[in-house]
Amino acid sequence: MxxxxxxxxxxxxxxxxxxxxxxxxxxxxxxxxxxxxxxxPTLQSVGVQSYYQGLTLHGVLNALVWTTLFITGxxxxxxxxxxxxxxxxxxxxxxxxxxxxxxVVIAAVPLLLNQASVLYTxxxxxQAPWYYYLGLVIFVVGSWVSSWNIILTVIAWRRENKxxxxxxxxxxxxxxxxxxxxxTLGIAVEILALIIxxxxxxxxxxxxxxxxxxxxxxGHPLVYFWLLPAYVSWYGMxxxxxxxxxxxxxxxxxxxxxxxxLSTPLGLHHQYLDPGLTxxxxxxxxxxxxxxxxxxxxxxxxVIASLEIGGRARGGKGLLGWIRKLPWGDPSFTAxxxxxxxxxxxxxxxxxxASYNVNLVIHNTAWVPGHLHLTVGxxxxxxxxxxxxxxxxxxxxxxxxxKRVALWQAWIWFVGMAIFSTGMHRLGLLGAPRxxxxxxxxxxxGTSEWRIPQLMVGMGGMILGVSAVxxxxxxxxxxxxxxxxxxxxxxxxxxxxxxxxxxxxxxxPWLAGTIGLIVxxxxxxxxxxxxxxxxxxxxxxxx
Ligand code: HAS
Numbered sequence: 001m002x003x004x005x006x007x008x009x010x011x012x013x014x015x016x017x018x019x020x021x022x023x024x025x026x027x028x029x030x031x032x033x034x035x036x037x038x039x040x041p042t043l044q045s046v047g048v049q050s051y052y053q054g055l056t057l058h059g060v061l062n063a064l065v066w067t068t069l070f071i072t073g074x075x076x077x078x079x080x081x082x083x084x085x086x087x088x089x090x091x092x093x094x095x096x097x098x099x100x101x102x103x104v105v106i107a108a109v110p111l112l113l114n115q116a117s118v119l120y121t122x123x124x125x126x127q128a129p130w131y132y133y134l135g136l137v138i139f140v141v142g143s144w145v146s147s148w149n150i151i152l153t154v155i156a157w158r159r160e161n162k163x164x165x166x167x168x169x170x171x172x173x174x175x176x177x178x179x180x181x182x183x184t185l186g187i188a189v190e191i192l193a194l195i196i197x198x199x200x201x202x203x204x205x206x207x208x209x210x211x212x213x214x215x216x217x218x219g220h221p222l223v224y225f226w227l228l229p230a231y232v233s234w235y236g237m238x239x240x241x242x243x244x245x246x247x248x249x250x251x252x253x254x255x256x257x258x259x260x261x262l263s264t265p266l267g268l269h270h271q272y273l274d275p276g277l278t279x280x281x282x283x284x285x286x287x288x289x290x291x292x293x294x295x296x297x298x299x300x301x302x303v304i305a306s307l308e309i310g311g312r313a314r315g316g317k318g319l320l321g322w323i324r325k326l327p328w329g330d331p332s333f334t335a336x337x338x339x340x341x342x343x344x345x346x347x348x349x350x351x352x353x354a355s356y357n358v359n360l361v362i363h364n365t366a367w368v369p370g371h372l373h374l375t376v377g378x379x380x381x382x383x384x385x386x387x388x389x390x391x392x393x394x395x396x397x398x399x400x401x402x403k404r405v406a407l408w409q410a411w412i413w414f415v416g417m418a419i420f421s422t423g424m425h426r427l428g429l430l431g432a433p434r435x436x437x438x439x440x441x442x443x444x445x446g447t448s449e450w451r452i453p454q455l456m457v458g459m460g461g462m463i464l465g466v467s468a469v470x471x472x473x474x475x476x477x478x479x480x481x482x483x484x485x486x487x488x489x490x491x492x493x494x495x496x497x498x499x500x501x502x503x504x505x506x507x508x509p510w511l512a513g514t515i516g517l518i519v520x521x522x523x524x525x526x527x528x529x530x531x532x533x534x535x536x537x538x539x540x541x542x543x
Contacts, residue, residue: 005080008093010395012073013388015101016066017475020381023061024468026054031420031461034427035454036439049114051437052543057111059120063226063376065104068139070384071229072096072146074391075173078232079150081489082167085160088152092145099142107135117543119435121215122195124206127539130199133191140184147177165500168249169236169491175256176228179221182514183264186217198539205536209276210529216267217522224263226376228256230383233336234303237387239492241333242326244310247302249494253504255302258295261514262288265521272359276532281525282356288521289354296347303340309495331406335386338414339379346374349425366438366457367428370421378417382410385471390487392478399485401477409470416467420460426453 029039033051040051048054080087087093109131110116116128154166154174166174190211198206235252239245246252268285271277311322327333349371352358362368393400400406430449432438438457442450503509 016069028465035458096146103139183221190214242310247305335410339382343379365428370424416463423456
């Protein structure tokens with residue numbers, strides 16, 4: 001079924017994996033640098049000029065390109081399969097994919113030439129050539145085009161099935177891409193109205209604070225754009241893989257609405273320490289950030305309850321005996337469940353980050369990359385890897401090459417990340433800065449207490465490198481395999497089939513609430529920043 005759609009999705013997934021392969025290459029190299037082994041002088045002979053160029057490639061390819069391509073492909077597949085309906089228009093899907101591919105190629109040129117080492121946050125006044133930002137715009141617009149196709153598919157289905165409730169995974173996919181549409185308006189305005197005129201020399205300078213604020217308007221909900229597709233799988237697929245059912249579908253739908261409502265008006269929690277933004281606005285966004293804890297806890301409860309149903313259906317007894325009975329021999333299940341466990345620690349760290357005064361201790365320290373590797377680097381990425389363990393066979397009709405290798409890969413990632421991010425968190429608490437060559441910095445302003453966590457970062461990074469190699473070997477060997485297999489998408493049933501209340505099936509109030517909250521939270525901030533516009537910062541290339 002859906003041969004044409006499968007081809008489209010496979011193209012997304014393969015390009016996503018190529019980006020991940022190149023991006024992760026720099027992970028162990030950076031980790032080794034933190035442990036005092038600096039390979040960058042050697043890498044100059046192959047064109048990588050500095051730690052900062054490597055870090056930018058790592059961040060852009062992993063956090064932006066791998067995630068966005070995988071997500072648009074995966075959500076397209078989840079939508080058409082659960083609606084049992086072809087995609088709205090095939091050509092729209094290919095257009096979106098082609099734009100993303102072209103955008104990546106354009107942005108890759110200055111990145112590889114070391115002209116765009118501005119890190120993935122691209123904070124002005126660091127300045128890359130104009131065509132780097134153009135490449136990013138084309139990439140993001142491509143992801144919009146793919147998202148519109150998902151939205152139009154669901155609209156068409158709703159017309160054809162009047163009065164019926166949209167199946168959960170299609171519903172959750174649409175919420176995710178609508179969130180993406182709304183939140184990327186920030187970065188679109190930043191690049192088109194501020195950065196490109198500035199890089200072309202059409203204006204004397206740039207307003208640094210306004211551009212940072214527009215960046216985080218997108219940059220925070222971006223993390224939920226990464227996370228929600230993982231939740232689509234944790235709610236919609238993992239319960240089936242566990243041998244059970246989804247504990248409560250209405251609760252899952254409610255959590256998704258809450259994410260749509262609350263994801264965007266939070267960006268200032270990345271800017272607590274920025275001057276020129278009012279305390280009131282920072283306080284409001286701190287409160288809203290802590291409110292996101294609520295749908296996250298609903299998710300934890302619902303997902304763990306669903307796992308328990310599965311474990312007990314497989315014969316698990318006692319308070320925790322069901323955990324042992326879960327299908328730990330299935331690499332797709334194991335990778336995703338390990339991702340959940342690691343994510344719980346990342347989420348707890350997020351609450352620490354969000355606490356206004358505690359943020360003073362960790363902001364701009366190595367703690368933050370510790371947090372982001374638990375969340376996007378594992379909660380999300382290891383989940384996507386787990387999904388690929390059934391999805392690649394599903395798309396290609398080929399059997400997964402080796403279950404055993406895939407299982408080792410997941411466990412090695414889990415152990416490597418636990419060591420790596422504990423090292424990063426400790427370094428942060430000891431005051432080590434982020435985005436800094438720590439191996440070099442220790443001679444100037446480090447202390448002997450940094451030594452052990454630095455070694456943990458180096459060691460954890462190498463272990464993660466081994467896991468990444470196993471993953472890519474698994475994927476390449478599966479693609480080359482001659483063994484045929486028919487693997488279906490796992491779709492979980494709900495424990496109780498109950499009618500979804502109309503307030504959970506009606507877009508209008510939720511969209512109105514989302515837009516209203518954004519206006520309340522960001523309106524005064526933007527009015528103040530635009531009112532005091534200071535387009536005076538020249539561009540710098542410090543690398
Ligand atoms: Fe964050 C910085 C606050 C979640 C990613 N975050 C970052 C950055 C990234 C990032 C990339 O308030 C760095 C950006 C940069 O470069 O500067 N974050 C939070 C909060 C949450 C949170 C409150 N972050 C995420 C997610 C991310 C992500 C998700 C990516 C996917 N974050 C911050 C703040 C900063 C920040 C500040 C700025 C720091 C600074 O000063 O610069 C929350 O949404 C987290 C809630 C989640 C939970 C976990 C629930 C657990 C679940 C799993 C349950 C299942 C289990 C399995 C346990 C509370 C759902 C059981 C299994 C069995 C077998 C039984």
